[in-house]
Structure formats: C-alpha cells, structure tokens
Amino acid sequence: MAIDFNFTDEHDELRATIRAFLEAKSHEDAVRTAMASERGFDDAVWKQMAEELGLAGLIIGEEHGGAGFSYVELLIAMEEMGRALLCSPFLGTAVLSSNALMLAADETTQKDVLPGIASGEKIVSLACAEPGGRWGLEGVQMQAALSGDECSLTGTKAFVLDGHVADVLLVVARIDGGIGLFRVESDASGLRRERIPSLDLTRSLATLHFDATPARRVSAGDASAALERTLALGVAALAAEQVGGAQKCLELSVDYAKTRLQFGRPIGSYQAIKHKCADMLVEVEFAKSAAYNACFAAAEDAEDFLESAALAKSYCSEAYFHAAAETIQIHGGMGFTWEHPAHLYFKRAKASELLFGDPTHHREVLAGLVGI
Amino acid sequence: MAEQKTMSEDELRERTRALLAEVHPEKVDSVTFRRKQFDHGLAWVHFPEGHGGLGLSPKMNVVVHDEISRHSKVIHHDPPASIIGIGMGAPVVLTYGSEKMKKEMLPKIFSGEEIWCQMFSEPGAGSDVAGLAMRAERDGDDWVLNGQKVWTTVAHLSRWGMLLARTDPDVPKHDGLSYFVLDMHAPGVEVRPLYQITGEAEFNEVFLTDVRIPNELMLGKEGQGWRVAITTLMNERVAIGGGGSKKKGGGGIAQLQKLWNERKAGAHSAAQEAILRDRVTRCWIDHELLRLTSQRARAAQKAGNPGPEGSVSKLAQAEMNKRMWETAIDVLGSDGLAFEAGYELKQTAPRADTPEQLAKYQFLRSRANSIEGGTSEIMRNILGERVLGLPGEPRVDKDKAWKEVPRS
Numbered sequence: 120m121a122i123d124f125n126f127t128d129e130h131d132e133l134r135a136t137i138r139a140f141l142e143a144k145s146h147e148d149a150v151r152t153a154m155a156s157e158r159g160f161d162d163a164v165w166k167q168m169a170e171e172l173g174l175a176g177l178i179i180g181e182e183h184g185g186a187g188f189s190y191v192e193l194l195i196a197m198e199e200m201g202r203a204l205l206c207s208p209f210l211g212t213a214v215l216s217s218n219a220l221m222l223a224a225d226e227t228t229q230k231d232v233l234p235g236i237a238s239g240e241k242i243v244s245l246a247c248a249e250p251g252g253r254w255g256l257e258g259v260q261m262q263a264a265l266s267g268d269e270c271s272l273t274g275t276k277a278f279v280l281d282g283h284v285a286d287v288l289l290v291v292a293r294i295d296g297g298i299g300l301f302r303v304e305s306d307a308s309g310l311r312r313e314r315i316p317s318l319d320l321t322r323s324l325a326t327l328h329f330d331a332t333p334a335r336r337v338s339a340g341d342a343s344a345a346l347e348r349t350l351a352l353g354v355a356a357l358a359a360e361q362v363g364g365a366q367k368c369l370e371l372s373v374d375y376a377k378t379r380l381q382f383g384r385p386i387g388s389y390q391a392i393k394h395k396c397a398d399m400l401v402e403v404e405f406a407k408s409a410a411y412n413a414c415f416a417a418a419e420d421a422e423d424f425l426e427s428a429a430l431a432k433s434y435c436s437e438a439y440f441h442a443a444a445e446t447i448q449i450h451g452g453m454g455f456t457w458e459h460p461a462h463l464y465f466k467r468a469k470a471s472e473l474l475f476g477d478p479t480h481h482r483e484v485l486a487g488l489v490g491i
Numbered sequence: 492m493a494e495q496k497t498m499s500e501d502e503l504r505e506r507t508r509a510l511l512a513e514v515h516p517e518k519v520d521s522v523t524f525r526r527k528q529f530d531h532g533l534a535w536v537h538f539p540e541g542h543g544g545l546g547l548s549p550k551m552n553v554v555v556h557d558e559i560s561r562h563s564k565v566i567h568h569d570p571p572a573s574i575i576g577i578g579m580g581a582p583v584v585l586t587y588g589s590e591k592m593k594k595e596m597l598p599k600i601f602s603g604e605e606i607w608c609q610m611f612s613e614p615g616a617g618s619d620v621a622g623l624a625m626r627a628e629r630d631g632d633d634w635v636l637n638g639q640k641v642w643t644t645v646a647h648l649s650r651w652g653m654l655l656a657r658t659d660p661d662v663p664k665h666d667g668l669s670y671f672v673l674d675m676h677a678p679g680v681e682v683r684p685l686y687q688i689t690g691e692a693e694f695n696e697v698f699l700t701d702v703r704i705p706n707e708l709m710l711g712k713e714g715q716g717w718r719v720a721i722t723t724l725m726n727e728r729v730a731i732g733g734g735g736s737k738k739k740g741g742g743g744i745a746q747l748q749k750l751w752n753e754r755k756a757g758a759h760s761a762a763q764e765a766i767l768r769d770r771v772t773r774c775w776i777d778h779e780l781l782r783l784t785s786q787r788a789r790a791a792q793k794a795g796n797p798g799p800e801g802s803v804s805k806l807a808q809a810e811m812n813k814r815m816w817e818t819a820i821d822v823l824g825s826d827g828l829a830f831e832a833g834y835e836l837k838q839t840a841p842r843a844d845t846p847e848q849l850a851k852y853q854f855l856r857s858r859a860n861s862i863e864g865g866t867s868e869i870m871r872n873i874l875g876e877r878v879l880g881l882p883g884e885p886r887v888d889k890d891k892a893w894k895e896v897p898r899s
C-alpha cells in the first residue's frame with residue numbers, strides 16, 4: 120500500500136507546540152550553554168519535555184506511562200529537535216532505549232524501566248557499538264560470561280549516547296551463540312565511564328569499560344531480530360532529525376542571501392548563490408521524502424521498513440552535510456566563526472552522518488535488501 | 492620592475508655557500524640567519540640587489556633552498572606568522588614603497604622580526620572589498636582614520652598593517668580608495684580576537700578611532716589604492732593557492748595516505764574500503780595535478796606580479812582541500828566522532844599531534860579555504876570574466892558615487 124504523507128491537524132498542532140517550546144528552551148544561547156555543561160544537556164528542559172509535553176514517553180505505551188504515539192509523531196518531534204539543535208537524551212533514551220526495551224526486553228524490565236523514561240526520571244543508554252567502529256550487530260564482539268545464574272560483562276562499548284550520565288545501561292552482547300540484551304546498573308562494579316570529547320558538542324557520547332561487571336540478561340532467546348529493528352528505528356529517527364537540521368540550514372542561507380548586499384546587490388541575486396540555495400531545496404525535499412517514508416513505514420510496520428530506513432539514513436546524511444557546508448560558504452567569513460551557529464549545524468551534520476553507520480554502509484545494506 | 496639579470500646556477504650555488512660559510516643555520520637562530528640571507532641577496536633572488544635579491548628570475552629561488560638543504564640539517568623556513576608579510580607585504584612595499592620604507596621594512600619582513608597583516612575586509616565589504624567604508628581624512632601631513640576592519644589574520648601579532656581606506660566617498664568606489672601602511676602600535680588601534688570554527692582565533696576585529704597615519708606611509712597616490720590593492724590580492728592568491736606541495740605525494744596528501752594505510756582493521760566493510768580507496772586515490776590525483784599545474788604556471792610566469800591565472804590554483808586548491816579532509820574523516824569512520832583536542836577558545840591552534848588529530852583539525856579549518864583570500868564563487872567569476880572573457884554580471888555600482896550604492 121502506498122504511504123500517504125498526510126499530517127493531520129493534530130500533527131500540525133503537535134509540531135507547533137514542540138516548535139514553540141524549543142524556540143523558548145533551545146534557542147541558540149541555550150544550546151551553547153547546554154553543550155558546554157558537564158552533563159551535556161539541560162536537566163530542567165528534559166524534565167519539562169517529559170512532564171509538560173509528554174515527549175520522553177512519546178512512543179512508550181500508555182500501560183507504561185507513555186503517550187502511546189506512533190513513529191509519525193516521533194518524526195515530527197525529531198525534525199523539530201534537529202532544527203533547534205536541541206541537546207538532550209531524547210534520541211538515546213526516548214528512542215533507542217525505549218525501542219530496545221519494548222522490542223527485546225522481558226515484561227518485568229519493561230515495567231521497571233519504561234515508566235521512569237516516560238516520566239523523565241531515568242536516562243537510559245543502549246550500548247551496542249564497540250571500538251572497532253561497526254554499528255550493526257555484526258560489530259558486537261562482547262561475550263557475556265555466565266556462572267550459574269550470575270552473568271557478567273567484560274569489554275568496551277563505544278559511542279554510547281549519554282552513556283556518562285545514564286541511570287541504566289542496556290548492553291548488547293553475545294550469548295548462547297546469539298545476541299542478548301543485558302541490564303547494567305550505573306553503580307555496578309567494574310564499570311568505568313568516560314565522556315568522549317566530541318566533534319559535535321551538541322550530542323554527548325561516552326565510552327564504557329566493563330570489567331567483570333554484573334549484568335542481568337533481560338531478553339529471551341536470540342534477540343538479533345528485535346535489536347536489528349531497534350537499530351533501524353534509531354536510524355529512521357535520526358534521519359528525521361537530519362531533515363530538521365537541513366531545513367534550518369536552508370532557511371538560514373536563504374534569509375542571508377536575501378539581506379546580505381555585496382556590489383550593491385543581495386548576494387542571492389547572483390546565480391552562484393541562488394543555485395546553491397535551489398539545489399539545497401531539492402535535496403531537503405528529497406530528504407524529507409526519505410525520512411518521512413521511513414518513519415511512516417515504521418508506524419505502519421511496513422514490510423519494506425528496513426529498506427526505507429537504510430535509504431533515509433544514506434540520503435539524509437549527505438543532504439544535511441551538504442546543506443550545512445553550503446551554509447558556511449554562503450555566509451562567507453561569518454559562517455566560519457564560532458559566534459555564528461553555522462558551525463554547530465556543520466558539526467552536528469558530520470557527526471550524524473557517522474553515527475549509526477555512514478552513507479556507504481547504509482547503501483550497502485540497501486543494495487543487499489533490494490537485490491542490487 | 493628592474494630588468495632581469497642572468498646568473499648561472501653554479502654561481503648562485505657558490506653565493507649560497509658563501510652565505511653558509513659566514514653563518515650556518517645549525518649554529519644560529521632563525522632571525523640571525525635570515526638577516527644575513529637577506530643581506531646576501533638570497534632572500535628573494537628575484538628582488539633587486541640591495542633589497543634582499545639579485546635581480547634574477549623567480550625560478551632561481553629553488554636553487555638557493557636546495558643548496559641550503561644540501562649543507563644543513565636545520566632549515567629556517569618562513570615563519571608561519573610571516574606568510575602575509577612575505578607573500579603580500581614585501582611585494583607591495585617593493586613595488587610602491589619609498590626607498591626608506593624598502594630599506595627599513597623589507598629586511599624585518601624576511602627575518603620575521605616584524606609581522607604584517609592585511610586590513611582590507613570590513614563587516615560590510617568582503618567579496619566587494621572595494622566597497623569598504625573605513626574613512627581616511629587629510630589633516631596636515633597626516634591622515635586620520637576611523638572605522639572597523641574584520642577577519643584580520645595575525646593582527647594581534649602584527650607590527651604593520653596593509654590597509655585600504657576611503658579617502659573620497661563622492662566618486663565611484665574604486666576611485667575613492669587609498670592604500671596605507673598602518674603602525675599597529677599607533678594610538679587608537681584596538682585589536683579584538685574573533686574565534687572560529689576550531690575554537691582558535693587566527694583572525695581579529697580591528698577598530699580604528701582617530702588613528703593618525705603620516706602621509707609618507709601611503710602607498711601609491713591618493714585615490715589609487717585599488718590598483719595597489721590588486722597587487723596585494725593577486726599575490727595573496729598565489730601565496731594561498733601557491734601551488735600545493737613541492738614533491739609528488741607530499742604535503743596534505745601524504746597525511747591522508749598515512750591515515751588510509753594505518754586505518755583500523757574491520758572499521759569498514761570490504762565494499763566500503765573499495766569506495767574509500769577510490770576516493771583517496773581521487774584526492775591523490777587532484778593533489779598531483781595541482782602540483783603539476785602550479786609547476787607549469789611557475790615556468791610560464793615572467794618576473795613581476797602574477798595575473799588572474801593565480802585564481803586557477805586558488806580555486807582548485809580550496810575545493811580540493813575540503814574534499815581531502817572530508818575523505819580523511821570518512822576514512823577514520825566512527826572515530827571521526829571524537830575531537831580529542833577540544834574546543835577551547837584561545838589565540839593558538841588546538842593540539843594536533845597525531846595524523847588523526849591533524850585530519851580532524853584540517854577538516855574544520857579547510858572550510859575557510861573557499862572563503863579566505865577571495866571566495867570560490869568570486870574566483871569562478873574572475874576565471875569566467877577576466878580569463879575567459881565571458882560577459883560580466885549587470886553592475887549596479889559601477890558609475891555611481893560610492894555613497895549612493897546600497898550596502899548591508
């Protein structure tokens with residue numbers, strides 16, 4: 120069935136509410152303060168997002184204290200957050216970890232953790248990638264050790280979103296010849312966490328070291344399929360965030376091109392600049408189609424969801440990076456300064472391109488899925 | 492420019508050895524050595540005798556460098572902060588300066604004792620630098636300057652600034668400009684750092700409030716500043732676009748190649764590796780062709796100041812650099828997510844001790860390559876209009892008095 124890309128009035132309202140909230144709470148000064156802070160985001164804003172807007176539990180079922188919305192609402196939220204360069208644990212906690220729990224964890228764990236996420240009280244990180252740098256499950260080498268009923272983890276997890284501040288860690292490791300999901304408490308013995316000095320200051324990442332760290336297996340059997348879908352859902356959400364960032368870059372560029380005069384004319388009257396803006400527009404529109412398609416496919420549980428997610432991540436990554444790079448160029452010397460926001464988008468764009476697998480990785484996945 | 496003399500390569504090598512017999516780079520500091528190098532006419536052999544040169548072809552400069560490196564393990568290169576002084580300050584002083592200025596300024600530019608900066612751009616005038624607004628008004632033997640400059644690289648270290656200001660707002664923009672050499676220590680000059688994408692501040696804002704410049708420090712005549720500025724800008728493009736590395740596979744591409752060869756096993760799939768290898772190879776090709784093209788341009792270049800051809804290398808180099816360092820980050824893959832040096836706001840460059848850190852720094856820094864010294868769009872306009880003779884854009888500012896042209 121063809122996906123209809125119609126947003127309802129409720130959707131538009133949700134978007135307007137989130138935009139207004141973020142304009143008030145994640146304006147440029149707020150972003151700069153948050154990114155320089157120790158935790159990497161503003162706790163008060165995160166609490167408000169959870170309590171006032173119900174965003175932390177947006178896709179969590181009502182039975183677990185969430186809003187029970189679908190990926191269409193999520194795409195709207197991600198797009199707005201990308202636009203505002205929000206610094207927050209949303210992607211790691213409300214998207215990745217919520218999905219991992221809902222798809223792969225046992226009921227006890229869901230009951231125990233999901234309400235805490237929805238209420239904004241718990242920050243939860245999914246730790247999957249390892250220092251080798253591969254994002255898919257094929258990159259997971261950590262092997263869970265079993266002795267009797269006790270389970271422990273040893274090794275390193277890399278690029279863990281908000282891993283330095285998480286209250287609960289969900290760790291992906293090998294067990295019984297398959298993949299399992301393990302719960303580790305933040306004060307567990309043998310756990311060491313370091314925040315990575317990141318290229319993109321607006322998103323915090325951590326490296327986690329485990330040394331015979333006690334863990335509890337929360338998935339049954341081989342959780343590969345569930346976690347693969349979790350990762351793909353993360354990818355689709357990130358693509359929507361990239362669209363929001365790219366759209367904002369386009370707007371910044373067009374506004375500047377209309378108002379900046381050189382040689383007595385707006386720079387946007389020169390085709391060199393006008394065509395850059397027009398090309399950005401085409402790419403942003405394509406990126407929207409890609410990201411919306413992936414998120415609608417997730418919402419409808421469409422059978423080509425994995426395909427759509429890979430397509431979206433590969434296209435949106437490049438569109439965003441290109442838009443951000445052109446934004447610097449169109450702003451001239453100003454675009455290269457610390458005080459102008461262009462560099463914040465540029466760094467977010469590059470880091471998002473690398474996060475969860477770069478475009479060549481996702482094209483390779485897509486090629487396999489569609490038989491190229 | 493004086494007529495070019497000829498001298499055999501052997502004789503030039505002999506003169507270089509005479510310099511080395513008097514002072515040896517391994518035994519003295521950079522300033523001491525470079526002062527002597529200047530006195531021997533071996534600073535810029537294409538400059539006239541008495542001004543750091545021997546009146547030879549610019550091609551002969553490499554002979555001097557080669558002879559020095561044959562006899563010394565230590566090379567006193569051009570000091571990094573002196574690139575603007577050496578690349579742009581020296582040629583403009585030589586072409587337009589008084590004998591006194593040449594005698595006093597050229598040796599200190601070459602030795603690195605005095606840093607120079609270029610004060611053209613203003614908040615309202617970048618690409619359209621001839622549209623600038625800083626005012627210079629005559630008062631007795633002095634000029635009094637008021638206004639603001641921006642993006643002034645190394646202004647905080649500089650002793651002298653090459654400055655363009657408006658002496659007549661009632662004529663079309665190019666005709667109302669004059670060119671000055673500004674004493675950066677003069678009262679009323681205020682330099683404030685401007686931080687950039689990497690957190691460092693290479694450049695500054697400079698505010699001038701009733702700053703006095705003696706008339707004798709004007710280069711060229713009143714109202715001829717644009718012609719003088721063109722000399723500076725053409726030299727800037729050569730200094731910036733100046734032609735890639737000297738050696739095949741050297742310079743930036745060597746860094747990228749090293750990153751590639753030492754990449755982490757397993758960080759990319761076999762299919763990704765094939766794509767990355769092709770991208771690295773494309774960068775290598777661009778790098779090599781830039782080197783060869785510059786070599787060809789140098790061979791064709793007669794003595795004197797460069798023409799619009801400088802824009803070919805400037806454009807190619809800027810775009811290539813950005814691509815090259817983007818490729819480097821993609822080679823690093825996920826490790827590109829970390830920026831180990833951090834973003835401390837300060838006036839020096841962040842630490843870049845390893846090839847990875849260098850690549851990450853360059854990934855950010857290279858974004859300026861297509862902006863500084865004339866943007867890539869402006870370079871394409873120059874190539875299209877001045878080199879290929881294509882018709883220009885309709886001009887709204889051409890024959891109007893400067894003060895009547897709209898500005899942002």
Ligand SMILES: Cc1cc2nc3c(=O)[nH]c(=O)nc-3n(C[C@H](O)[C@H](O)[C@H](O)COP(=O)(O)OP(=O)(O)OC[C@H]3O[C@@H](n4cnc5c(N)ncnc54)[C@H](O)[C@@H]3O)c2cc1C
Pocket residue numbers: 379381382386389390391392448449450451452453455608609610611612614615616617618619641642643644645693694859862863864865866867868869872
């Ligand atoms: C790192 C760095 C160091 C610098 N150092 C110095 C220095 O030491 N001294 C100094 O004087 N200046 C310096 N500059 C300034 C530099 O020369 C200017 O930034 C540059 O000329 C562009 O001007 P602008 O920033 O005002 O951009 P603008 O001129 O406003 O350009 C904005 C955009 O419009 C485009 N554009 C403008 N006009 C046209 C046109 N006619 N056709 C098509 N496109 C057009 C540009 O290409 C650009 O994309 C430096 C800049 C940087 C980034």
